[in-house]
Amino acid sequence: MFFITSKLLYFLITPVCWVLAILILSLFTNKPKLKRRLLISGIIVLIFFSNSFIFNIAIKQWEIKAGKFAGLEKKFKYGVVLGGMATSNLKTGEVQFSPSIDRLLEAIAIYKKGNIERILITGGSGAVFNQNNKESKLLHDICLDLGVPDSVLIIESESKNTHENALFTKHIIGTNSEILLITSGFHMRRAAACFRHEGFKFEMVSTDPLEILNMGPDNYIIPKADPLDKWSYLIKEWTGYLAYKVTGYI
Numbered sequence: 663m664f665f666i667t668s669k670l671l672y673f674l675i676t677p678v679c680w681v682l683a684i685l686i687l688s689l690f691t692n693k694p695k696l697k698r699r700l701l702i703s704g705i706i707v708l709i710f711f712s713n714s715f716i717f718n719i720a721i722k723q724w725e726i727k728a729g730k731f732a733g734l735e736k737k738f739k740y741g742v743v744l745g746g747m748a749t750s751n752l753k754t755g756e757v758q759f760s761p762s763i764d765r766l767l768e769a770i771a772i773y774k775k776g777n778i779e780r781i782l783i784t785g786g787s788g789a790v791f792n793q794n795n796k797e798s799k800l801l802h803d804i805c806l807d808l809g810v811p812d813s814v815l816i817i818e819s820e821s822k823n824t825h826e827n828a829l830f831t832k833h834i835i836g837t838n839s840e841i842l843l844i845t846s847g848f849h850m851r852r853a854a855a856c857f858r859h860e861g862f863k864f865e866m867v868s869t870d871p872l873e874i875l876n877m878g879p880d881n882y883i884i885p886k887a888d889p890l891d892k893w894s895y896l897i898k899e900w901t902g903y904l905a906y907k908v909t910g911y912i
Contacts, residue, residue: 675901676894677711711893712885714874721896726850726868736865740816740835741778743769744827744845744853745785745797748804757800762846764869766801769844770808772867778842781810782835784818784827824849824902825911828856837861847871848895852903855912872896 681704688700710716747762769781783798783805796819805815821830835841840863845853847868857864872892874881906912 675897677707677890677897678894681708681711708890709885712887712890714877714881714886714889717889717892717896718874718877721848721872721892724851724896724899725847725871725873726854726866727847727871736777738778738842738865739839740780740782741769741772741842741844742782742784742831742857742864743801744824744843744849745783745801745821746846746849748797748800750795750800757804761870765844765846766804768867768869770805770810772842772844773810773814780814780816781805782816782818782831784821784831786818786820786822824853824856825906827853828860828862831857832860832862837863840864842867844869848899852899852906852912855903856906859912 684700684704684707688697688704691697691700743765746760747765748757748759750757766783769778772778773781783801785797785801787795787797798817798819802815802817806812816834818827818830818834821827837860841857843850843853843857843862843864844867847870850866850868854864854866872895874889874892903912
């Protein structure tokens, strides 16, 4: 129930939905003053969430700073990679990756440097209806294609969210060994809280930062589609973190 509710809630908390809802309300009201206020509100919301400068202010306060695993001599038995980066068409086998594939690529790079012995990929299906598309199994095959031996890989394919990522990982490897936790910078705060709650000791490697780089004058003035999309990730994390607090997951 929590899984389905979270999916429905995510649809409702995106800025695009807010703007759309305001504009639809303006179409169904016969009061000129209210219609004007709704239209103005919709424009203001759209301008706010499509501004790169405003988004960067927010993401810098939340995101765990991304950085490559360079120069660290410490070795870990397990590098734990959280899913949420790939999906495939069950009919055609076509694979699509999000920018978060950097999580897996960074883990492989760290393994090849000799800093982790084994890579545990945790993540089942994030879909509400199609539970057969197991992401971690797909990523297992990608790792093999990239030269990672099968003996190095551990697959956890039943978890549906970050809480279950941590819980099911504990069931597989326990919490005796310090792990290297690898996920996106915007997701790391919630992930770290979940793994800490389950008793893990870990260090973090954050990847694929959402901060908009190389800001030009146009980023401060002209509305952009990019921050509008990235706000959805950030608001999802805020909402998820709060929901996990309420439910006792963190």
